[in-house]
Amino acid sequence: MSDCLFCKIIAGDIPSAKVFEDETVYAFRDINPMAPVHVLVVPKCHIASANEVTGENASVVADIFKAIPKIAAAEGLTNGYRVITNCGEDGCQSVKHLHFHLLGGKKLPDQMG
Numbered sequence: 001m002s003d004c005l006f007c008k009i010i011a012g013d014i015p016s017a018k019v020f021e022d023e024t025v026y027a028f029r030d031i032n033p034m035a036p037v038h039v040l041v042v043p044k045c046h047i048a049s050a051n052e053v054t055g056e057n058a059s060v061v062a063d064i065f066k067a068i069p070k071i072a073a074a075e076g077l078t079n080g081y082r083v084i085t086n087c088g089e090d091g092c093q094s095v096k097h098l099h100f101h102l103l104g105g106k107k108l109p110d111q112m113g
């Protein structure tokens, strides 16, 4: 998608601090980190949100969850971490390209806002 921020990051048109890349997955540091480690893990193909995951494109979600333990290990998250995806208006999703926040590096708060 030509007007999608994360598609531009994946294409290299907008710079990012890449931490992982394979055929289907790209991961980079969040510009506004909420934890000592805050990585965004995204599919290279444009999927707008978790609500647009279908039988056709769901394999990339498995690819993302295969990548996450590798990224967590590389980031030294030996004591655990959190994975979050915000979806739609009520989920406060600001970028309309499916992404998973990988957060860790400290004990995270146990309640949701």
Ligand code: DGP
Pocket (backbone or CB within 6 Å): 005, 014, 016, 017, 028, 029, 030, 031, 032, 040, 085, 086, 092, 093, 094, 095, 096
């Ligand atoms: P969400 O609110 O779940 O849609 O999260 C979007 C995240 O994307 C938010 O934590 C900030 C991050 N973000 C927004 N613009 C950029 C950018 O240009 N570069 C990077 N690295 N992260 C960005």
